[in-house]
Amino acid sequence: MSGNRIPFGERDGQLLQADEVPNGLACECTCPECHRALVAANQGTKVLPYFRHQQSACEGGHAAGVRRRAIELIVAERQLRLPPFTQAISAKTMNGFVIRKSVSFEASLLQAQCAYAGVKLSGVTADVVLTAGKHQLLVYVRAAKRQDHQKESTLLALGMSVIALDLQHLRLETILDKEAFRQVVLFDSNVRRWLHTVRGTMIVELTRQTIQAEIEQLNELEKRQKLAALEQRRLERERKDTEFEMIQARNETLRIASTAARMAAFEAQQKSPEALTERDRRELLKHQSNQRAEAIIATIRRAIESWGGVGAECQRCYLISEADTNACRYCESMGPFKVLSFTPDYLGSAQARMRSSLKPDTSVAHVPCLIQNHLSRLHK
Numbered sequence: 001m002s003g004n005r006i007p008f009g010e011r012d013g014q015l016l017q018a019d020e021v022p023n024g025l026a027c028e029c030t031c032p033e034c035h036r037a038l039v040a041a042n043q044g045t046k047v048l049p050y051f052r053h054q055q056s057a058c059e060g061g062h063a064a065g066v067r068r069r070a071i072e073l074i075v076a077e078r079q080l081r082l083p084p085f086t087q088a089i090s091a092k093t094m095n096g097f098v099i100r101k102s103v104s105f106e107a108s109l110l111q112a113q114c115a116y117a118g119v120k121l122s123g124v125t126a127d128v129v130l131t132a133g134k135h136q137l138l139v140y141v142r143a144a145k146r147q148d149h150q151k152e153s154t155l156l157a158l159g160m161s162v163i164a165l166d167l168q169h170l171r172l173e174t175i176l177d178k179e180a181f182r183q184v185v186l187f188d189s190n191v192r193r194w195l196h197t198v199r200g201t202m203i204v205e206l207t208r209q210t211i212q213a214e215i216e217q218l219n220e221l222e223k224r225q226k227l228a229a230l231e232q233r234r235l236e237r238e239r240k241d242t243e244f245e246m247i248q249a250r251n252e253t254l255r256i257a258s259t260a261a262r263m264a265a266f267e268a269q270q271k272s273p274e275a276l277t278e279r280d281r282r283e284l285l286k287h288q289s290n291q292r293a294e295a296i297i298a299t300i301r302r303a304i305e306s307w308g309g310v311g312a313e314c315q316r317c318y319l320i321s322e323a324d325t326n327a328c329r330y331c332e333s334m335g336p337f338k339v340l341s342f343t344p345d346y347l348g349s350a351q352a353r354m355r356s357s358l359k360p361d362t363s364v365a366h367v368p369c370l371i372q373n374h375l376s377r378l379h380k
C-alpha cells in the first residue's frame with residue numbers, strides 16, 4: 001500500500017527520503033500533510049525506504065509529498081513538456097453535407113524564463129506558473145486519488161493555458177528514483193493533458209471560422225442550385241403546357257380542316273359536272289316528257305275537234321296527224337302511222353293516261369325537238 005508508505009518526510013522545510021535520514025523516530029521528520037511525527041523505515045537494499053506515521057495515519061501524506069516534490073522540480077528546472085493537441089471540428093450545410101477538419105499541434109518542450117510555485121490567482125492557487133515571453137502557463141499537479149473538480153473548473157475559467165499533471169499512479173520506486181521521477185514529471189506524455197490551451201482554442205476558432213465561411217459558400221451554392229432546379233422544373237412544366245396547348249390547337253385545326261374538307265368534298269361532289277348533268281338531265285327529261293305529253297294531248301284534241309275523232313298516230317313521235325297523212329308534220333317521219341279514233345270524253349282522262357304511258361318519254365327519245373311552227377299552231 002503506497003498510501004501507507006509515505007515517500008517523503010519533512011524536516012526543516014525540506015522533503016527527505018527515508019534513506020537520507022536515520023532510521024526510526026530518529027529521523028525527526030513530520031508528515032507533509034498532517035505534520036505529525038513520522039517513522040523512517042530504511043531496512044536495507046531489498047525493500048524500498050519509506051516513512052509511516054508514528055501513530056494514526058492521515059489520508060494525504062503520500063500525495064502531499066509527491067505533489068510538493070513535483071512542484072519543486074518544475075520550478076527548479078523551469079522546463080516542461082507540453083502535450084500534443086488534437087480536436088476535430090465539423091459543420092453541416094443546409095443540405096446535410098458535412099465538412100470535417102482536424103486541428104492539432106505537436107508536443108513541445110516549454111523552456112520558461114520564470115517559474116513560480118503556489119501563485120494565488122482569482123479564487124484559486126496555481127501550483128506552478130511558468131512564464132515564457134508574453135506567454136504564461138499554469139500547471140495543476142494532482143497526486144491524490146480524489147479529483148479536485150472545483151479547482152479544475154476555476155483554473156479553466158481563467159482563460160489561460162493550463163496543464164494538468166496526474167501523478168496518482170506513480171509507483172514508490174519511481175517516486176524514490178530521482179531521475180525516473182524527473183523524467184515522468186517533466187517529460188512523460190502519459191501523465192499530462194491540456195485542461196485549456198489558448199493556442200489550441202485560437203486555431204480551433206480560426207478553423208471554425210474557415211469552415212463556417214466554406215459552409216456559407218456551399219449553402220449559397222446549394223441555394224442557387226435549388227433555385228435553378230426549381231426554375232428548370234418550372235420551365236419544363238411551361239414547355240409541356242405549351243406543347244400540350246400546341247397539340248390541342250393542332251388537333252382542333254386538323255378537326256376543323258377535316259370537317260371543312262369533308263364539306264368541301266361533299267359540295268364539290270354536289271357541284272361536279274357529272275352530278276349536275278345527271279340531275280339536270282333528269283329534270284330536263286321530266287320537263288320534256290311533260291311538254292311532250294301536252295303536245296300529244298293537243299293533237300288528240302285537234303283530232304276530236306277537227307277530224308271527227310279520227311287521226312293517224314306517228315309511231316315515231318306519237319303525235320296525231322290527219323288520217324290520210326303521208327308525212328308527220330311534227331317530226332317529218334314518213335311513217336309508219338297508226339289510225340286511231342278518240343271519243344270526246346277521252347280528253348277528260350288524257351292527262352292521267354299520259355302519266356302512266358311510255359309514249360311521252362319514247363317520243364322525246366325518238367324526237368328530242370319537234371318542229372316548232374306546227375306545234376305553235378296547235379295551241380292557238
Ligand SMILES: [Zn+2]
Pocket residue numbers: 031032033034035036053057058059060061
Ligand atoms: Zn500525515
Ligand SMILES: [Zn+2]
Pocket residue numbers: 314315316317318319328329330331332333
Ligand atoms: Zn311524228
